[in-house]
Amino acid sequence: MLLHGVAFAERGPVTNLPLPRYVSLKASEGNVRRGPSLTHRIDWVFKRRDMPLLITAEHGHWRRVEDRDGAGGWVHYTLLSGNRTVIVEKDMLDLRAKPNETAPVVANLELGVIANLVKCNETWCRLSADGYKGWVSREDLWGIANGENGN
Template identity: 55%
Template sequence: MVNSGRFSGMQGLFRAVLLCLLVAMPASVSAEGPKRGAVTNLPLPRFVSLKSDKANVRRGPSLSHRIDWVFVRRGYPLEVIAEYGHWRRVRDVEGATGWLHYSLISGVRTALVTAENVDLFSRPDPASRLNAQAEKNVILRLLECNVSWCKVTADGQKGWVLKDGLWGVRPDEVLE
């Protein structure tokens, strides 16, 4: 019998369903569970923040690699996408990637405002009192998040903001 590449019968149906599930699965999740870093055993990808006011982003994971650019904002959110020894490959909001020494990043969670303005409400409800507004490119510290909202703080202001105006937290991520 020649395999035409098409699925047939119950076995074919099972394969089709399995293929659909694998295609729909997020890249950070495999059939065995979330992908983990070989060095830290922490989830990959994961969000972190910049610990320093100045951090050289290198082309590769060592001091001998060329510096491609420099981050200059403490608290800037980054996404760790790979690990190699004391180095972490990170991605920024624009999708640019490079390598940072692990001592330059922190587990403190922050998010960057990507919308023109976001409203900070007293509760996770748009009908609640408006506490403040944050403009595009403001860095907010994440305190907690539910499926749709995050409680944040910046410059002494606290409030709840909708996730869809932020970069640095996944749409379905819950932080406690």
């Protein structure tokens, strides 16, 4: 499987987990540094707990991450979680009771909402957001790779 031109068969030298891979921000704030150490300058701070991030490299206790806009840097691994989340990329996205275009709408999700990813099939993902659970088209999400099932 390819993501950003990188094969998922590649493994991280530290964790032996696939690279690239999606994770989420565990903390409510996370310093993003220019390089993989505390001596490197902080370029900015991520401020959205549970925000999905893409790990593209590993070095010791540091992970190189990118957000949905492609902005990236190095963060300490303790700021990251394996809990999967996604960002809604379409305003007022229908959250449906079943993975079907004709299923009843449970809620509408606003553009930029962060939701917990439960699982996916080829075209639909089951999400949990703000007490609501349901299915959305996977093409309207950021935080899951093509061919990945999310669990």
